Amino acid sequence: MNTRNKRFNWVDGLVLLLVLAVGAGGFYFLQQRKASGGGVETGKREIVFLAEAVRVLPEVAASVEIGDRIVALNAIQDGEVVGVEIFDTQREAAVDGAIVAVSDPNSKTLRVTIRATVNRYGPYMDFGGQEIKVGSSYWIKTEGMHALGSVVAILEKEAGK
Amino acid sequence: MKLLDSNWKFFGKVHVFDLLFLLVLVAALAGVLNRVSGGDLASMAGGSKPVPVRMTLKTFEYDPAYYQSLEAGAELVEDKMVFEGSRIVSVDLQDAPITLVDNNGDVVNGSNPLRKVALVVVEATATRKGPIYELGKQELRVGAGFFLTTEDNKLSTIITAFQPLDEGDAGVVE
Incomplete structure:
Protein backbone atom coordinates (compact mmCIF):
# COMPACT_ATOMS: atom_id res chain seq x y z
CA MET A 1 0.00 0.00 0.00
CA ASN A 2 1.33 3.36 -0.95
CA THR A 3 0.93 5.62 2.08
CA ARG A 4 2.64 8.52 0.31
CA ASN A 5 -0.50 9.25 -1.73
CA LYS A 6 -2.57 9.65 1.43
CA ARG A 7 -0.35 12.34 2.93
CA PHE A 8 -1.73 15.84 2.93
CA ASN A 9 0.27 17.94 0.49
CA TRP A 10 1.01 21.40 1.93
CA VAL A 11 0.82 22.96 -1.51
CA ASP A 12 -2.69 21.59 -1.93
CA GLY A 13 -3.53 23.09 1.45
CA LEU A 14 -2.24 26.48 0.40
CA VAL A 15 -4.14 26.31 -2.87
CA LEU A 16 -7.31 25.46 -0.97
CA LEU A 17 -6.79 28.40 1.38
CA LEU A 18 -6.20 30.78 -1.50
CA VAL A 19 -9.27 29.57 -3.35
CA LEU A 20 -11.31 30.18 -0.21
CA ALA A 21 -9.75 33.65 0.19
CA VAL A 22 -10.51 34.56 -3.42
CA GLY A 23 -14.08 33.35 -2.95
CA ALA A 24 -14.47 35.38 0.25
CA GLY A 25 -12.99 38.43 -1.45
CA GLY A 26 -15.39 38.11 -4.38
CA PHE A 27 -18.34 37.71 -2.02
CA TYR A 28 -17.25 40.81 -0.06
CA PHE A 29 -16.91 42.81 -3.28
CA LEU A 30 -20.39 41.84 -4.45
CA GLN A 31 -21.84 42.68 -1.03
CA GLN A 32 -20.19 46.10 -1.14
CA ARG A 33 -21.64 46.78 -4.60
CA LYS A 34 -25.06 45.72 -3.42
CA ALA A 35 -24.82 47.98 -0.36
CA SER A 36 -23.90 50.97 -2.53
CA GLY A 37 -26.90 50.54 -4.78
CA GLY A 38 -25.74 47.69 -6.99
CA GLY A 39 -23.56 49.75 -9.28
CA VAL A 40 -24.09 52.90 -11.27
CA GLU A 41 -27.03 53.76 -13.47
CA THR A 42 -26.07 53.98 -17.10
CA GLY A 43 -27.90 55.09 -20.20
CA LYS A 44 -28.59 58.03 -22.49
CA ARG A 45 -29.83 61.44 -21.46
CA GLU A 46 -30.61 64.60 -23.38
CA ILE A 47 -29.18 67.78 -21.94
CA VAL A 48 -28.76 71.39 -22.98
CA PHE A 49 -25.55 73.03 -21.88
CA LEU A 50 -23.69 76.27 -22.37
CA ALA A 51 -20.03 76.28 -23.35
CA GLU A 52 -17.75 79.23 -23.89
CA ALA A 53 -14.36 79.98 -25.36
CA VAL A 54 -12.77 83.28 -24.40
CA ARG A 55 -10.25 85.38 -26.29
CA VAL A 56 -10.83 83.68 -29.63
CA LEU A 57 -10.19 85.27 -33.00
CA PRO A 58 -13.26 87.02 -34.47
CA GLU A 59 -13.00 84.79 -37.55
CA VAL A 60 -13.17 81.67 -35.42
CA ALA A 61 -16.13 82.95 -33.41
CA ALA A 62 -17.97 83.80 -36.62
CA SER A 63 -17.57 80.27 -37.95
CA VAL A 64 -20.24 78.67 -35.79
CA GLU A 65 -23.96 78.89 -36.50
CA ILE A 66 -27.18 77.59 -35.05
CA GLY A 67 -27.84 74.12 -36.45
CA ASP A 68 -24.18 73.15 -36.72
CA ARG A 69 -23.60 69.55 -35.73
CA ILE A 70 -21.10 68.61 -33.05
CA VAL A 71 -18.03 66.66 -34.08
CA ALA A 72 -15.89 64.51 -31.80
CA LEU A 73 -13.90 61.29 -32.03
CA ASN A 74 -13.76 61.69 -35.83
CA ALA A 75 -17.53 61.44 -36.12
CA ILE A 76 -20.70 63.51 -36.03
CA GLN A 77 -22.17 63.30 -32.54
CA ASP A 78 -25.80 63.26 -31.49
CA GLY A 79 -25.85 66.98 -30.70
CA GLU A 80 -26.20 70.37 -32.32
CA VAL A 81 -25.71 74.05 -31.68
CA VAL A 82 -29.01 75.65 -30.66
CA GLY A 83 -27.71 79.07 -29.64
CA VAL A 84 -24.75 81.31 -30.42
CA GLU A 85 -23.67 84.45 -28.62
CA ILE A 86 -20.58 86.41 -29.60
CA PHE A 87 -19.35 89.48 -27.77
CA ASP A 88 -16.13 91.39 -27.23
CA THR A 89 -13.92 89.83 -24.61
CA GLN A 90 -14.32 91.70 -21.34
CA ARG A 91 -11.33 92.72 -19.28
CA GLU A 92 -10.81 94.53 -15.98
CA ALA A 93 -9.23 97.98 -16.03
CA ALA A 94 -8.59 100.78 -13.54
CA VAL A 95 -9.70 104.22 -14.72
CA ASP A 96 -9.51 107.33 -12.53
CA GLY A 97 -9.55 105.36 -9.30
CA ALA A 98 -12.31 102.96 -10.24
CA ILE A 99 -12.19 99.38 -11.43
CA VAL A 100 -14.35 98.87 -14.49
CA ALA A 101 -15.01 96.28 -17.16
CA VAL A 102 -13.85 97.23 -20.63
CA SER A 103 -14.45 95.55 -23.98
CA ASP A 104 -11.61 94.32 -26.14
CA PRO A 105 -12.82 94.38 -29.76
CA ASN A 106 -9.78 92.43 -30.95
CA SER A 107 -10.83 89.18 -29.37
CA LYS A 108 -14.20 87.60 -28.87
CA THR A 109 -15.94 85.53 -26.27
CA LEU A 110 -17.94 82.79 -27.94
CA ARG A 111 -20.81 81.20 -26.07
CA VAL A 112 -22.67 78.33 -27.68
CA THR A 113 -25.70 76.48 -26.39
CA ILE A 114 -25.61 72.81 -27.31
CA ARG A 115 -28.40 70.27 -27.18
CA ALA A 116 -26.81 66.84 -26.85
CA THR A 117 -27.58 63.25 -26.05
CA VAL A 118 -24.93 62.24 -23.56
CA ASN A 119 -23.86 58.93 -22.11
CA ARG A 120 -24.61 58.71 -18.43
CA TYR A 121 -22.68 56.60 -15.94
CA GLY A 122 -24.16 57.43 -12.54
CA PRO A 123 -23.17 61.04 -11.82
CA TYR A 124 -20.81 61.14 -14.80
CA MET A 125 -21.92 62.50 -18.18
CA ASP A 126 -19.86 62.01 -21.30
CA PHE A 127 -20.45 63.60 -24.68
CA GLY A 128 -18.14 62.60 -27.50
CA GLY A 129 -15.45 61.57 -25.05
CA GLN A 130 -15.61 64.81 -23.06
CA GLU A 131 -16.85 65.05 -19.49
CA ILE A 132 -19.75 67.49 -19.17
CA LYS A 133 -19.55 69.37 -15.90
CA VAL A 134 -19.59 73.09 -15.20
CA GLY A 135 -15.97 74.20 -14.98
CA SER A 136 -14.56 71.33 -17.04
CA SER A 137 -12.58 72.25 -20.11
CA TYR A 138 -14.46 71.51 -23.31
CA TRP A 139 -13.55 71.54 -26.99
CA ILE A 140 -16.30 73.30 -28.94
CA LYS A 141 -16.01 71.46 -32.24
CA THR A 142 -18.30 71.54 -35.24
CA GLU A 143 -17.77 70.64 -38.89
CA GLY A 144 -16.56 74.20 -39.49
CA MET A 145 -14.47 75.20 -36.47
CA HIS A 146 -13.13 74.29 -33.10
CA ALA A 147 -12.01 76.21 -30.02
CA LEU A 148 -10.97 75.22 -26.55
CA GLY A 149 -13.26 76.50 -23.84
CA SER A 150 -15.15 75.24 -20.87
CA VAL A 151 -18.64 74.27 -19.78
CA VAL A 152 -20.40 77.26 -18.20
CA ALA A 153 -23.80 75.88 -17.25
CA ILE A 154 -26.08 72.90 -17.65
CA LEU A 155 -29.35 74.51 -18.61
CA GLU A 156 -31.66 71.52 -19.04
CA LYS A 157 -31.35 67.89 -18.08
CA GLU A 158 -33.92 65.20 -18.68
CA ALA A 159 -34.18 62.08 -16.53
CA GLY A 160 -31.98 59.19 -17.71
CA LYS A 161 -33.38 56.87 -20.37
CA MET B 1 20.71 18.74 -5.11
CA LYS B 2 19.46 20.15 -8.37
CA LEU B 3 17.12 23.13 -8.35
CA LEU B 4 14.74 21.41 -10.77
CA ASP B 5 14.96 17.62 -10.89
CA SER B 6 13.96 15.22 -13.65
CA ASN B 7 10.36 15.11 -12.28
CA TRP B 8 10.00 18.90 -12.68
CA LYS B 9 10.13 19.42 -8.93
CA PHE B 10 12.02 22.21 -7.18
CA PHE B 11 14.50 20.62 -4.76
CA GLY B 12 12.57 17.38 -5.27
CA LYS B 13 9.58 18.74 -3.33
CA VAL B 14 7.37 21.24 -5.16
CA HIS B 15 6.24 20.60 -8.70
CA VAL B 16 6.78 23.51 -11.06
CA PHE B 17 3.11 23.48 -12.13
CA ASP B 18 1.97 23.68 -8.49
CA LEU B 19 4.20 26.71 -8.07
CA LEU B 20 2.87 28.39 -11.21
CA PHE B 21 -0.70 27.73 -10.14
CA LEU B 22 0.10 29.20 -6.75
CA LEU B 23 1.50 32.36 -8.36
CA VAL B 24 -1.61 32.77 -10.49
CA LEU B 25 -3.80 32.44 -7.40
CA VAL B 26 -1.73 34.99 -5.48
CA ALA B 27 -2.04 37.43 -8.39
CA ALA B 28 -5.80 36.87 -8.53
CA LEU B 29 -6.09 37.41 -4.79
CA ALA B 30 -4.07 40.63 -5.00
CA GLY B 31 -6.35 41.79 -7.82
CA VAL B 32 -9.47 41.14 -5.79
CA LEU B 33 -8.02 42.88 -2.72
CA ASN B 34 -7.00 45.86 -4.81
CA ARG B 35 -10.49 46.09 -6.28
CA VAL B 36 -12.16 45.81 -2.90
CA SER B 37 -9.90 48.49 -1.44
CA GLY B 38 -10.68 50.90 -4.26
CA GLY B 39 -7.21 50.66 -5.74
CA ASP B 40 -5.51 51.30 -2.44
CA LEU B 41 -4.17 48.15 -0.86
CA ALA B 42 -2.75 50.13 2.08
CA SER B 43 -6.27 50.81 3.32
CA MET B 44 -6.75 47.06 3.77
CA ALA B 45 -4.11 47.04 6.48
CA GLY B 46 -6.64 48.38 8.96
CA GLY B 47 -4.95 51.75 9.27
Whole structure:
Protein backbone atom coordinates (compact mmCIF):
# COMPACT_ATOMS: atom_id res chain seq x y z
CA MET A 1 0.00 0.00 0.00
CA ASN A 2 1.33 3.36 -0.95
CA THR A 3 0.93 5.62 2.08
CA ARG A 4 2.64 8.52 0.31
CA ASN A 5 -0.50 9.25 -1.73
CA LYS A 6 -2.57 9.65 1.43
CA ARG A 7 -0.35 12.34 2.93
CA PHE A 8 -1.73 15.84 2.93
CA ASN A 9 0.27 17.94 0.49
CA TRP A 10 1.01 21.40 1.93
CA VAL A 11 0.82 22.96 -1.51
CA ASP A 12 -2.69 21.59 -1.93
CA GLY A 13 -3.53 23.09 1.45
CA LEU A 14 -2.24 26.48 0.40
CA VAL A 15 -4.14 26.31 -2.87
CA LEU A 16 -7.31 25.46 -0.97
CA LEU A 17 -6.79 28.40 1.38
CA LEU A 18 -6.20 30.78 -1.50
CA VAL A 19 -9.27 29.57 -3.35
CA LEU A 20 -11.31 30.18 -0.21
CA ALA A 21 -9.75 33.65 0.19
CA VAL A 22 -10.51 34.56 -3.42
CA GLY A 23 -14.08 33.35 -2.95
CA ALA A 24 -14.47 35.38 0.25
CA GLY A 25 -12.99 38.43 -1.45
CA GLY A 26 -15.39 38.11 -4.38
CA PHE A 27 -18.34 37.71 -2.02
CA TYR A 28 -17.25 40.81 -0.06
CA PHE A 29 -16.91 42.81 -3.28
CA LEU A 30 -20.39 41.84 -4.45
CA GLN A 31 -21.84 42.68 -1.03
CA GLN A 32 -20.19 46.10 -1.14
CA ARG A 33 -21.64 46.78 -4.60
CA LYS A 34 -25.06 45.72 -3.42
CA ALA A 35 -24.82 47.98 -0.36
CA SER A 36 -23.90 50.97 -2.53
CA GLY A 37 -26.90 50.54 -4.78
CA GLY A 38 -25.74 47.69 -6.99
CA GLY A 39 -23.56 49.75 -9.28
CA VAL A 40 -24.09 52.90 -11.27
CA GLU A 41 -27.03 53.76 -13.47
CA THR A 42 -26.07 53.98 -17.10
CA GLY A 43 -27.90 55.09 -20.20
CA LYS A 44 -28.59 58.03 -22.49
CA ARG A 45 -29.83 61.44 -21.46
CA GLU A 46 -30.61 64.60 -23.38
CA ILE A 47 -29.18 67.78 -21.94
CA VAL A 48 -28.76 71.39 -22.98
CA PHE A 49 -25.55 73.03 -21.88
CA LEU A 50 -23.69 76.27 -22.37
CA ALA A 51 -20.03 76.28 -23.35
CA GLU A 52 -17.75 79.23 -23.89
CA ALA A 53 -14.36 79.98 -25.36
CA VAL A 54 -12.77 83.28 -24.40
CA ARG A 55 -10.25 85.38 -26.29
CA VAL A 56 -10.83 83.68 -29.63
CA LEU A 57 -10.19 85.27 -33.00
CA PRO A 58 -13.26 87.02 -34.47
CA GLU A 59 -13.00 84.79 -37.55
CA VAL A 60 -13.17 81.67 -35.42
CA ALA A 61 -16.13 82.95 -33.41
CA ALA A 62 -17.97 83.80 -36.62
CA SER A 63 -17.57 80.27 -37.95
CA VAL A 64 -20.24 78.67 -35.79
CA GLU A 65 -23.96 78.89 -36.50
CA ILE A 66 -27.18 77.59 -35.05
CA GLY A 67 -27.84 74.12 -36.45
CA ASP A 68 -24.18 73.15 -36.72
CA ARG A 69 -23.60 69.55 -35.73
CA ILE A 70 -21.10 68.61 -33.05
CA VAL A 71 -18.03 66.66 -34.08
CA ALA A 72 -15.89 64.51 -31.80
CA LEU A 73 -13.90 61.29 -32.03
CA ASN A 74 -13.76 61.69 -35.83
CA ALA A 75 -17.53 61.44 -36.12
CA ILE A 76 -20.70 63.51 -36.03
CA GLN A 77 -22.17 63.30 -32.54
CA ASP A 78 -25.80 63.26 -31.49
CA GLY A 79 -25.85 66.98 -30.70
CA GLU A 80 -26.20 70.37 -32.32
CA VAL A 81 -25.71 74.05 -31.68
CA VAL A 82 -29.01 75.65 -30.66
CA GLY A 83 -27.71 79.07 -29.64
CA VAL A 84 -24.75 81.31 -30.42
CA GLU A 85 -23.67 84.45 -28.62
CA ILE A 86 -20.58 86.41 -29.60
CA PHE A 87 -19.35 89.48 -27.77
CA ASP A 88 -16.13 91.39 -27.23
CA THR A 89 -13.92 89.83 -24.61
CA GLN A 90 -14.32 91.70 -21.34
CA ARG A 91 -11.33 92.72 -19.28
CA GLU A 92 -10.81 94.53 -15.98
CA ALA A 93 -9.23 97.98 -16.03
CA ALA A 94 -8.59 100.78 -13.54
CA VAL A 95 -9.70 104.22 -14.72
CA ASP A 96 -9.51 107.33 -12.53
CA GLY A 97 -9.55 105.36 -9.30
CA ALA A 98 -12.31 102.96 -10.24
CA ILE A 99 -12.19 99.38 -11.43
CA VAL A 100 -14.35 98.87 -14.49
CA ALA A 101 -15.01 96.28 -17.16
CA VAL A 102 -13.85 97.23 -20.63
CA SER A 103 -14.45 95.55 -23.98
CA ASP A 104 -11.61 94.32 -26.14
CA PRO A 105 -12.82 94.38 -29.76
CA ASN A 106 -9.78 92.43 -30.95
CA SER A 107 -10.83 89.18 -29.37
CA LYS A 108 -14.20 87.60 -28.87
CA THR A 109 -15.94 85.53 -26.27
CA LEU A 110 -17.94 82.79 -27.94
CA ARG A 111 -20.81 81.20 -26.07
CA VAL A 112 -22.67 78.33 -27.68
CA THR A 113 -25.70 76.48 -26.39
CA ILE A 114 -25.61 72.81 -27.31
CA ARG A 115 -28.40 70.27 -27.18
CA ALA A 116 -26.81 66.84 -26.85
CA THR A 117 -27.58 63.25 -26.05
CA VAL A 118 -24.93 62.24 -23.56
CA ASN A 119 -23.86 58.93 -22.11
CA ARG A 120 -24.61 58.71 -18.43
CA TYR A 121 -22.68 56.60 -15.94
CA GLY A 122 -24.16 57.43 -12.54
CA PRO A 123 -23.17 61.04 -11.82
CA TYR A 124 -20.81 61.14 -14.80
CA MET A 125 -21.92 62.50 -18.18
CA ASP A 126 -19.86 62.01 -21.30
CA PHE A 127 -20.45 63.60 -24.68
CA GLY A 128 -18.14 62.60 -27.50
CA GLY A 129 -15.45 61.57 -25.05
CA GLN A 130 -15.61 64.81 -23.06
CA GLU A 131 -16.85 65.05 -19.49
CA ILE A 132 -19.75 67.49 -19.17
CA LYS A 133 -19.55 69.37 -15.90
CA VAL A 134 -19.59 73.09 -15.20
CA GLY A 135 -15.97 74.20 -14.98
CA SER A 136 -14.56 71.33 -17.04
CA SER A 137 -12.58 72.25 -20.11
CA TYR A 138 -14.46 71.51 -23.31
CA TRP A 139 -13.55 71.54 -26.99
CA ILE A 140 -16.30 73.30 -28.94
CA LYS A 141 -16.01 71.46 -32.24
CA THR A 142 -18.30 71.54 -35.24
CA GLU A 143 -17.77 70.64 -38.89
CA GLY A 144 -16.56 74.20 -39.49
CA MET A 145 -14.47 75.20 -36.47
CA HIS A 146 -13.13 74.29 -33.10
CA ALA A 147 -12.01 76.21 -30.02
CA LEU A 148 -10.97 75.22 -26.55
CA GLY A 149 -13.26 76.50 -23.84
CA SER A 150 -15.15 75.24 -20.87
CA VAL A 151 -18.64 74.27 -19.78
CA VAL A 152 -20.40 77.26 -18.20
CA ALA A 153 -23.80 75.88 -17.25
CA ILE A 154 -26.08 72.90 -17.65
CA LEU A 155 -29.35 74.51 -18.61
CA GLU A 156 -31.66 71.52 -19.04
CA LYS A 157 -31.35 67.89 -18.08
CA GLU A 158 -33.92 65.20 -18.68
CA ALA A 159 -34.18 62.08 -16.53
CA GLY A 160 -31.98 59.19 -17.71
CA LYS A 161 -33.38 56.87 -20.37
CA MET B 1 20.71 18.74 -5.11
CA LYS B 2 19.46 20.15 -8.37
CA LEU B 3 17.12 23.13 -8.35
CA LEU B 4 14.74 21.41 -10.77
CA ASP B 5 14.96 17.62 -10.89
CA SER B 6 13.96 15.22 -13.65
CA ASN B 7 10.36 15.11 -12.28
CA TRP B 8 10.00 18.90 -12.68
CA LYS B 9 10.13 19.42 -8.93
CA PHE B 10 12.02 22.21 -7.18
CA PHE B 11 14.50 20.62 -4.76
CA GLY B 12 12.57 17.38 -5.27
CA LYS B 13 9.58 18.74 -3.33
CA VAL B 14 7.37 21.24 -5.16
CA HIS B 15 6.24 20.60 -8.70
CA VAL B 16 6.78 23.51 -11.06
CA PHE B 17 3.11 23.48 -12.13
CA ASP B 18 1.97 23.68 -8.49
CA LEU B 19 4.20 26.71 -8.07
CA LEU B 20 2.87 28.39 -11.21
CA PHE B 21 -0.70 27.73 -10.14
CA LEU B 22 0.10 29.20 -6.75
CA LEU B 23 1.50 32.36 -8.36
CA VAL B 24 -1.61 32.77 -10.49
CA LEU B 25 -3.80 32.44 -7.40
CA VAL B 26 -1.73 34.99 -5.48
CA ALA B 27 -2.04 37.43 -8.39
CA ALA B 28 -5.80 36.87 -8.53
CA LEU B 29 -6.09 37.41 -4.79
CA ALA B 30 -4.07 40.63 -5.00
CA GLY B 31 -6.35 41.79 -7.82
CA VAL B 32 -9.47 41.14 -5.79
CA LEU B 33 -8.02 42.88 -2.72
CA ASN B 34 -7.00 45.86 -4.81
CA ARG B 35 -10.49 46.09 -6.28
CA VAL B 36 -12.16 45.81 -2.90
CA SER B 37 -9.90 48.49 -1.44
CA GLY B 38 -10.68 50.90 -4.26
CA GLY B 39 -7.21 50.66 -5.74
CA ASP B 40 -5.51 51.30 -2.44
CA LEU B 41 -4.17 48.15 -0.86
CA ALA B 42 -2.75 50.13 2.08
CA SER B 43 -6.27 50.81 3.32
CA MET B 44 -6.75 47.06 3.77
CA ALA B 45 -4.11 47.04 6.48
CA GLY B 46 -6.64 48.38 8.96
CA GLY B 47 -4.95 51.75 9.27
CA SER B 48 -7.85 53.77 7.91
CA LYS B 49 -11.21 54.74 9.29
CA PRO B 50 -14.17 56.79 8.09
CA VAL B 51 -14.47 60.22 9.70
CA PRO B 52 -17.24 62.74 9.09
CA VAL B 53 -15.76 66.12 8.23
CA ARG B 54 -16.91 69.61 7.38
CA MET B 55 -14.85 71.92 5.25
CA THR B 56 -15.08 75.31 3.62
CA LEU B 57 -13.96 75.64 0.03
CA LYS B 58 -13.16 78.89 -1.74
CA THR B 59 -13.56 78.65 -5.47
CA PHE B 60 -11.24 80.22 -7.97
CA GLU B 61 -12.66 83.33 -9.63
CA TYR B 62 -15.37 82.45 -12.15
CA ASP B 63 -17.88 84.35 -14.22
CA PRO B 64 -21.10 84.33 -12.13
CA ALA B 65 -22.76 82.18 -14.82
CA TYR B 66 -20.65 79.24 -13.65
CA TYR B 67 -22.47 79.19 -10.31
CA GLN B 68 -25.96 78.63 -11.74
CA SER B 69 -25.85 74.88 -11.13
CA LEU B 70 -24.11 75.01 -7.75
CA GLU B 71 -26.74 74.37 -5.12
CA ALA B 72 -26.92 73.36 -1.47
CA GLY B 73 -27.90 69.72 -1.10
CA ALA B 74 -25.92 68.41 -4.07
CA GLU B 75 -23.85 65.29 -3.38
CA LEU B 76 -20.12 65.15 -3.99
CA VAL B 77 -18.96 62.67 -6.61
CA GLU B 78 -15.75 61.34 -8.08
CA ASP B 79 -15.76 59.88 -11.58
CA LYS B 80 -18.72 57.50 -11.58
CA MET B 81 -19.06 57.21 -7.81
CA VAL B 82 -21.19 59.19 -5.39
CA PHE B 83 -19.86 59.81 -1.89
CA GLU B 84 -22.82 58.56 0.12
CA GLY B 85 -23.93 61.04 2.77
CA SER B 86 -21.87 63.90 1.39
CA ARG B 87 -23.55 67.18 0.57
CA ILE B 88 -23.08 70.85 -0.08
CA VAL B 89 -24.35 72.64 3.02
CA SER B 90 -24.24 76.20 1.72
CA VAL B 91 -23.07 78.35 -1.17
CA ASP B 92 -22.19 81.99 -0.60
CA LEU B 93 -21.22 84.11 -3.61
CA GLN B 94 -18.81 86.92 -2.82
CA ASP B 95 -17.00 89.69 -4.64
CA ALA B 96 -13.55 88.79 -5.90
CA PRO B 97 -11.01 91.40 -4.79
CA ILE B 98 -8.70 92.83 -7.42
CA THR B 99 -5.83 95.33 -7.38
CA LEU B 100 -4.86 97.35 -10.47
CA VAL B 101 -2.92 100.51 -11.32
CA ASP B 102 -5.06 103.18 -12.95
CA ASN B 103 -4.27 105.72 -15.69
CA ASN B 104 -2.91 108.16 -13.07
CA GLY B 105 -0.45 105.64 -11.69
CA ASP B 106 -2.45 105.11 -8.51
CA VAL B 107 -3.08 101.68 -7.03
CA VAL B 108 -6.78 100.86 -7.00
CA ASN B 109 -8.30 98.13 -4.84
CA GLY B 110 -11.80 96.99 -5.58
CA SER B 111 -14.05 94.18 -6.65
CA ASN B 112 -13.66 92.37 -9.91
CA PRO B 113 -16.63 93.47 -12.04
CA LEU B 114 -16.50 90.27 -14.12
CA ARG B 115 -15.92 87.48 -11.67
CA LYS B 116 -17.07 86.18 -8.31
CA VAL B 117 -15.80 83.65 -5.82
CA ALA B 118 -17.98 81.27 -3.84
CA LEU B 119 -17.50 80.05 -0.30
CA VAL B 120 -18.91 76.55 -0.23
CA VAL B 121 -19.39 74.55 2.97
CA VAL B 122 -19.52 70.80 2.44
CA GLU B 123 -19.92 67.80 4.72
CA ALA B 124 -18.69 64.34 3.81
CA THR B 125 -17.30 61.16 5.26
CA ALA B 126 -13.56 61.23 4.71
CA THR B 127 -11.07 58.42 5.17
CA ARG B 128 -8.41 58.96 7.80
CA LYS B 129 -5.06 57.18 7.52
CA GLY B 130 -2.80 58.39 10.27
CA PRO B 131 -2.46 62.14 9.82
CA ILE B 132 -3.97 62.09 6.32
CA TYR B 133 -7.62 62.74 5.54
CA GLU B 134 -8.81 61.86 2.06
CA LEU B 135 -12.05 62.04 0.14
CA GLY B 136 -11.64 59.60 -2.72
CA LYS B 137 -8.34 60.43 -4.33
CA GLN B 138 -8.12 63.98 -2.94
CA GLU B 139 -6.21 64.85 0.22
CA LEU B 140 -8.03 67.19 2.58
CA ARG B 141 -5.90 69.85 4.19
CA VAL B 142 -6.22 73.59 4.58
CA GLY B 143 -4.48 75.15 1.61
CA ALA B 144 -4.85 72.09 -0.62
CA GLY B 145 -6.50 72.39 -4.00
CA PHE B 146 -9.79 70.52 -4.23
CA PHE B 147 -12.00 69.79 -7.23
CA LEU B 148 -15.54 70.46 -6.03
CA THR B 149 -17.25 67.82 -8.12
CA THR B 150 -20.97 67.16 -8.18
CA GLU B 151 -23.14 65.67 -10.91
CA ASP B 152 -23.19 69.06 -12.67
CA ASN B 153 -20.04 70.84 -11.48
CA LYS B 154 -16.31 70.47 -11.39
CA LEU B 155 -14.95 73.71 -9.98
CA SER B 156 -11.43 74.39 -8.79
CA THR B 157 -11.28 75.39 -5.15
CA ILE B 158 -8.91 75.78 -2.21
CA ILE B 159 -9.73 74.32 1.19
CA THR B 160 -9.82 77.24 3.63
CA ALA B 161 -11.21 75.50 6.72
CA PHE B 162 -11.33 71.87 7.77
CA GLN B 163 -13.02 70.28 10.75
CA PRO B 164 -13.29 66.58 11.65
CA LEU B 165 -16.69 66.13 13.24
CA ASP B 166 -16.00 63.08 15.43
CA GLU B 167 -15.46 63.72 19.13
CA GLY B 168 -11.92 63.90 20.37
CA ASP B 169 -10.49 65.32 17.19
CA ALA B 170 -9.07 68.77 16.89
CA GLY B 171 -11.51 71.57 16.25
CA VAL B 172 -11.64 73.87 13.28
CA VAL B 173 -8.39 74.17 11.39
CA GLU B 174 -8.36 77.51 9.68
